[in-house]
Amino acid sequence: MNGVIIVDKPAGWTSHDVVNRMRRILQQRSVGHLGTLDPLATGVLPLVTGSLTRLAQFYTTSEKTYEGVIRFGFATNTYDADGEPLDIDVGTAAFGCPSGQRADLNLENLQKLASAFQGLIEQVPPPFSAKKIHGVPAYKLARKQQEVVLKPVQVEIKEFVILAVEGDRARFRARVASGTYMRSVAHEMGQLLGSGAHLEALRRTAVAEFDITQAHTLDEIESQMKICHPDPTPDGHPDWSIPPPKGMGCEVEGPAVSGHSGITDLFVHPRQLLPQFPSVTAAAAAAALIRSGRPVNLPELSRARHVKVFHGQKDLIAIATRVAGTLFHPKIVFVTETSPQPLGSSRSKRGT
Numbered sequence: 227m228n229g230v231i232i233v234d235k236p237a238g239w240t241s242h243d244v245v246n247r248m249r250r251i252l253q254q255r256s257v258g259h260l261g262t263l264d265p266l267a268t269g270v271l272p273l274v275t276g277s278l279t280r281l282a283q284f285y286t287t288s289e290k291t292y293e294g295v296i297r298f299g300f301a302t303n304t305y306d307a308d309g310e311p312l313d314i315d316v317g318t319a320a321f322g323c324p325s326g327q328r329a330d331l332n333l334e335n336l337q338k339l340a341s342a343f344q345g346l347i348e349q350v351p352p353p354f355s356a357k358k359i360h361g362v363p364a365y366k367l368a369r370k371q372q373e374v375v376l377k378p379v380q381v382e383i384k385e386f387v388i389l390a391v392e393g394d395r396a397r398f399r400a401r402v403a404s405g406t407y408m409r410s411v412a413h414e415m416g417q418l419l420g421s422g423a424h425l426e427a428l429r430r431t432a433v434a435e436f437d438i439t440q441a442h443t444l445d446e447i448e449s450q451m452k453i454c455h456p457d458p459t460p461d462g463h464p465d466w467s468i469p470p471p472k473g474m475g476c477e478v479e480g481p482a483v484s485g486h487s488g489i490t491d492l493f494v495h496p497r498q499l500l501p502q503f504p505s506v507t508a509a510a511a512a513a514a515l516i517r518s519g520r521p522v523n524l525p526e527l528s529r530a531r532h533v534k535v536f537h538g539q540k541d542l543i544a545i546a547t548r549v550a551g552t553l554f555h556p557k558i559v560f561v562t563e564t565s566p567q568p569l570g571s572s573r574s575k576r577g578t
Contacts, residue, residue: 228542228561229276230281233273233443233447234442241262245259258273266308269292270430270437276561289384289401289404289432290401291432291433292401293397294408295397296398297425298422300416301424306425312422336415345382346382347381349378352413359374383411446492506526508536525552
């Protein structure tokens with residue numbers, strides 16, 4: 227089953243937890259995601275299935291939009307609410323408030339402070355992050371209470387707005403380039419105020435062309451997959467090629483076939499993917515050449531660098547790259563699945 231589906235990730239789940247759940251729901255191994263979310267965070271997590279997992283290479287630098295809450299008063303070792311509180315150093319706050327006491331939190335002060343974080347800035351990633359130190363993820367060292375020293379990296383915060391202040395909490399909206407940690411922003415704001423701060427809540431509302439209005443909960447997705455399949459074969463998997471006899475109950479619940487309206491209604495329409503690439507619909511002869519990896523002439527798209535090639539309205543068959551003039555070569559060819567490939571079957575050995 228090839229497609230892109232947007233999950234509204236629940237709090238407390240890792241992105242890999244969601245991928246594993248979807249593998250069980252869809253009964254196929256080829257499921258991946260287009261950018262991780264911290265366990266604390268909720269919101270937009272685009273998942274790719276089947277051969278469309280190969281689209282991931284085009285989303286490595288995707289812009290992201292967040293809404294969240296920063297809590298002032300103390301910092302944590304993870305820079306978010308999942309961590310342990312840290313002692314606050316003695317010193318003087320940026321707004322003249324002694325360290326260890328809550329800073330003068332009001333909308334005007336925090337909006338002024340937030341403006342200093344907009345644009346291209348140097349940011350130190352959190353110690354509990356996937357950034358690697360001599361090939362080892364920083365969070366693995368941090369969990370062992372080993373010293374974690376990460377160098378500042380340049381990130382871009384395109385928008386950072388404090389929406390409201392209620393007590394020691396500030397609600398914000400941010401639009402950032404890939405690689406930006408809102409946890410670090412919260413931590414550094416607390417340092418500047420001298421009060422400490424951490425990210426209490428975070429919700430991703432958009433990634434690239436995907437937004438929260440397209441997102442579905444895991445329970446909603448699973449409810450679309452309740453269709454009957456035959457009894458398991460001796461190896462423990464349903465025989466997908468044989469329909470169940472009339473009157474047989476749902477002994478096994480498995481994925482719908484590609485044409486099942488229940489699940490396909492939840493997938494993002496393929497023509498909405500990668501809007502920066504123009505689309506072309508190939509005739510049968512050209513589609514056959516593209517599927518076999520051979521170049522074709524696409525004169526109507528001679529100025530485009532990359533194009534999405536469709537056969538029909540919804541069958542995305544390739545991403546093609548212009549070689550010269552009007553000649554395009556398939557950069558990626560997507561295999562069209564004609565039947566489900568359940569977990570554990572001999573035809574589903576590929577990873578994400």
